[in-house]
Amino acid sequence: MTDQTTTTETIAYPDLDRPERFTQAELGWVPWLPPFPADELTDRHYDGLVDASRAKSPYFLLLARDPEILGARTRTDKDIFYNTKSGLPRAERELSAAATSRFNGCVFCASVHARFASHHSKRTDDVQRLLDEGVSAELGERWNAIVAASVALASTPIAFGEEHVARLRAAGLDDLEIADVIHGAAFFNWANRLMLSLGEPEAPAAGAEG
Incomplete structure (x- = not known):
């Protein structure tokens, strides 16, 4: 049951230092x-x-x-994201979440999962390109296929179809890996909307972003 002390009082932050762009920096919320x-x-x-x-x-x-x-x-x-004994490598699970968050405009979630995608893939420049240029950024066919499938699910689930599965298979993903792309994108399509409806990100302190 929902805690009975829940209040409808809202909090405003007129002076909040809001991030001006998508970033891999560690943000507040x-x-x-x-x-x-x-x-x-x-x-x-x-x-x-x-x-x-x-x-x-x-x-x-x-x-x-x-x-x-x-x-x-x-x-x-x-x-x-952590049960990686089989299926998609952790870096590409994070890529799916980062691409979904970039498409949905969730700056905080995109920062977290872009950072993890960079860490696990060692492809920091490519991940930053996704944040800077958006979900149409050129990242190589395997990553392009993952991003395209994730964005289709984020746009509307019925936009995801056989062509996305075929493209993922052509890029080298097996059935378990394709399922992991779907799970990461679907979960964050929901999680983004939850976070976007409950608060907002705060930019890191000056000098903290690198």
Whole structure:
């Protein structure tokens, strides 16, 4: 059940330093609704958070107002991105999420998953090209196919069709890898909309972006 202390009071940030472009820098995020108070978290809330360290995040504290839903969301997220014993390499799972976030205009999510895609692929310049030029950026056929499939799902699920699967197969992806592209894009198509409706990103402190 949703925590009964949920309030409809909203928070405004007229002086917030908002990022002016997509970036791989580590951004902050501020909620428009009050997060759950960290000093009132119970075992039920920590079970929903999954990782206790997430209690430091205003985003996860806000979602902790409904800890059962948060727990399901977080475990789904972890399985999609961390269960890499088979299927798509981690870098390309992150690419799918980054491309979806870039298309949907979620600057915060794009920064997180672009950063992970760069780290795991060592293709920082290509990832930055996706952020700078958008989802039509030339990244090589395998990555182009992943981006195109992810964007089709993000645009509207029925836009994703046999041609995207055929292109992914032609680029060398097997069935499990194609499923991982779909999972990453579908999950972040939902996650972007949740984050965009609950708050906004904050630019890093001067000199922090590199």
